[in-house]
Amino acid sequence: MDHFLYQGGNLHAEDVPLAEIAAAVGTPFYVYSTATLERHFRLFDEALDGMDHLVCYAMKAASNVAILKTLAALGAGMDVVSGGEYMRAKAAGVPGERIVFSGVGKTRDEMRLALEGGIRQFNVESEPEMEVLSAVAVELGLRAPITVRVNPDVDAKTHAKIATGKSENKFGIPIARAREVYRLAAGLPGLEVIGIDVHIGSQLTDLEPFRQAYLKLAELTEILRADGLDIRRLDLGGGLGIPYARGNEAPPLPSAYGAMVQETLGHLGCEIEIEPGRLIAGNAGLMVSEVIYVKSGEGRDFLILDAAMNDLIRPAMYDAWHDIVPLIEPEAGAEQRPYDIVGPVCESGDTFAKQRMMPQLSAGDLVAFRSAGAYGAVMASEYNTRPLIPEVLVNGQEFAVIRARPSFDEMINRDTIPEWL
Ligand SMILES: *Cc1c(COP(=O)(O)O)cnc(C)c1O
DSSP states (O other), X not given: OOSEEEXXXXXXXXXXXXXXXXXXXXXXXXXXXXHXXXXXXXXXXXXXXXXXXXXXXXXXXXXXXXHHHHHHTTTOEEEEOSHHHHHHHHHTTOOGGGEEEXXXXXXXXXXXXXXXXXXXXXXXXSHHHHHHHHHHHHHTTOOEEEEEXXXXXXXXXXXXXXXXXXXTSSSSEEGGGHHHHHHHHHTOTTEEEEEEEOOOBSSBOOSHHHXXXXXXXXXXXXXXXXXXXXXXXXXXXXXXXOOOSTTSXXXXXXXXXXXXXXXXXXXXXXXXXXXXXXXXXXXXXXXXXXXXXXXXXXXXXXXXXXXXXXXXXXXXXXXXOOOEEESBXXXXXOOEEEEEEEOSSSSTTOEEEEEEEEEOOOTTOEEEESSOSSSSGGGOOOGGGOOOOOEEEEETTEEEEEEOOOOHHHHHTTSOOOTTO
């Protein structure tokens, strides 16, 4: 459920007509709903009721500081994957003890930044990383709290680019080697082993791969405890999927996920940590764009938009589907026709949808891409020297620009000219 509904024939974000935002900030833009962000966070938080837990928002999904502040105010922790994200979480006022550092390639500088600024734990992914982290912590006279990310070798049955839990993926250490790796970790002077971490992929639409992974995690917890390790925290990763197309079967709800966690891991008495990203932000954001031209091609019509693959890369990168709807509600039973919906960039990949059934549209009409809140704005680039599009946050009847569109001068003046030119 989200808060983007037609009211009086016009698509709204909560109580604000999107056309009003378009008039104020220009198209294209991203817009997020506070109520939807809050609702999704609470669903996860409540799903783990009865277990000691922390929901750490995987902020790579949508990392605007205003979004982070919205979630942090509800008690969210943050899952970060870079020094930049760590600094964003700090800028949003999130205390170090609620920030988890994930990622397969943390640098010494990033480790130092997080150790000095405060960190809940590092999820380490390899033996070399462990040794470096231990050395950096010893240099600072600290001990780094860690979990080891284990790769449970389960098939998440999701898009290949976002599956991470099979043995051929670069992530984590094979669960079969976990005991040996934990033994090494326990012997390193700069590390304090506190738990286990797993994250098997993104946009999972079935609980079964999670269940298989968590059963393996439960078994490993008992084994490591028998080896004398104080395993007290389990980080279960993120990955629960969202419905991208209306009418498709909806993925399991956080409540079902929570019940499964309780069932597979509840008896261990561990603190549970989860790292949802997409399910919190995905359906809490839209991208709004204007039709520039309607072009009749051979046997097909193109809707050429002012948004392009640099603004929303998911269709080009993951063959992702986004529902695309006009801002003005079509009349019931209005005739639909197929369009190829494309952006202005000179690449065939700059295609959002092929032969998509839409009500008839004309130049100047506005459309909204649904489910664009996660992995949308954060993956945008300035390809073609197209400015990063603004982000807007709605809260009830109010809205605010939370990242402004840069001017051409601001973009160009980032380049510096060497002396010899
Ligand atoms: C990407 C990622 C997440 C979030 O995944 P979603 O599918 O957005 O929920 C969580 N944890 C780790 C380690 C990740 O890399």
